[in-house]
Amino acid sequence: xxxxxxxxxxxxLVLGNTRQHVRATDICAHMGYSRxxxxxxxxxxxxxxxxTVDEHNQISLTEKGRAVAEEIYERHMVLSQVLMxxxxxxxxxxxxxxxxxxxxxxxTFSCIKKFLEAQQETR
Amino acid sequence: xxxxxxxxxxxxLVLGNTRQHVRATDICAHMGYSRxxxxxxxxxxxxxxxxTVDEHNQISLTEKGRAVAEEIYERHMVLSQVLMxxxxxxxxxxxxxxxxxxxxxxxTFSCIKKFLEAQQETR
DNA sequence: TGGTATTATTAGTATAGCCAAACAACGCGG
DNA sequence: CCGCGTTGTTTGGCTATACTAATAATACCA
Numbered sequence: 348x349x350x351x352x353x354x355x356x357x358x359x360l361v362l363g364n365t366r367q368h369v370r371a372t373d374i375c376a377h378m379g380y381s382r383x384x385x386x387x388x389x390x391x392x393x394x395x396x397x398x399t400v401d402e403h404n405q406i407s408l409t410e411k412g413r414a415v416a417e418e419i420y421e422r423h424m425v426l427s428q429v430l431m432x433x434x435x436x437x438x439x440x441x442x443x444x445x446x447x448x449x450x451x452x453x454x455t456f457s458c459i460k461k462f463l464e465a466q467q468e469t470r
Numbered sequence: 471x472x473x474x475x476x477x478x479x480x481x482x483l484v485l486g487n488t489r490q491h492v493r494a495t496d497i498c499a500h501m502g503y504s505r506x507x508x509x510x511x512x513x514x515x516x517x518x519x520x521x522t523v524d525e526h527n528q529i530s531l532t533e534k535g536r537a538v539a540e541e542i543y544e545r546h547m548v549l550s551q552v553l554m555x556x557x558x559x560x561x562x563x564x565x566x567x568x569x570x571x572x573x574x575x576x577x578t579f580s581c582i583k584k585f586l587e588a589q590q591e592t593r
Numbered sequence: 594t595g596g597t598a599t600t601a602t603t604a605g606t607a608t609a610g611c612c613a614a615a616c617a618a619c620g621c622g623g
Numbered sequence: 624c625c626g627c628g629t630t631g632t633t634t635g636g637c638t639a640t641a642c643t644a645a646t647a648a649t650a651c652c653a
Binding site: 430434440443447450459462 | 556559565566570573574577581582
Binding site: 349351380381383384387388403404 | 639640641642643644649
């Protein structure tokens with residue numbers, strides 16, 4: 348599971364929450380990539396059982412794909428909230444969280460999450 | 471300045487603290503890369519004014535290279551300490567810090583550093 | 594029905610970063 | 624002083640990830 352695949356999955360999850368259908372074009376607009384780039388990424392993700400594409404080119408996450416997407420999305424949320432808690436502005440926090448989310452181990456993530464929860468309790 | 475170049479610079483800095491000379495072979499051993507890989511990386515870093523190589527193949531950081539190396543090294547130290555403070559074991563903290571150090575913005579790093587300093591004061 | 598706009602795909606290109614194999618150069622020890 | 628081990632470099636290959644240009648398919652509308 349590479350960083351770019353994780354980002355595509357997260358994008359599909361997020362886009363699915365704000366519209367009926369997700370198509371490759373929507374992902375292009377969201378991520379700022381060209382159509383061929385997204386087309387090839389979708390092909391590979393399809394072959395790896397992470398998404399399905401129906402006859403109207405509508406993209407859906409498989410169970411496997413959704414599991415990854417949701418994990419990454421949770422990391423994104425937790426990490427950006429922690430950074431904002433430390434005083435980082437929203438935009439920077441979201442952007443840095445997007446990079447960190449792919450790199451950190453489960454151990455590190457769970458410790459950071461615990462820290463955030465402890466902070467929120469004493470709020 | 472790519473992640474791999476930053477890591478090479480950091481390795482040269484660290485190796486320079488524990489031995490007289492740093493050669494490409496030392497970097498291979500330290501980083502687990504092949505000699506051709508390191509050779510090509512050094513060539514590019516030489517051309518970019520980050521290192522110099524003398525007639526005995528001993529590698530030195532230029533002022534520019536040292537500045538980057540030290541900045542990355544500081545990030546490595548601060549980030550791993552913060553993670554350990556949050557309960558992450560030493561090995562995981564060092565390894566995750568090594569990836570995070572390339573990802574985060576100056577803003578985020580300075581906020582994390584401030585947090586660590588505040589924690590150390592109240593220790 | 595036929596044309597236009599949108600969308601998807603294919604083909605080819607580029608960069609980064611790694612590898613192994615092969616070759617070159619240097620230095621030390623017999 | 625010559626050969627062998629260590630070190631460095633060149634060559635060529637591979638994967639990942641992006642791009643542009645061109646083509647194909649679809650979808651909608653007059």
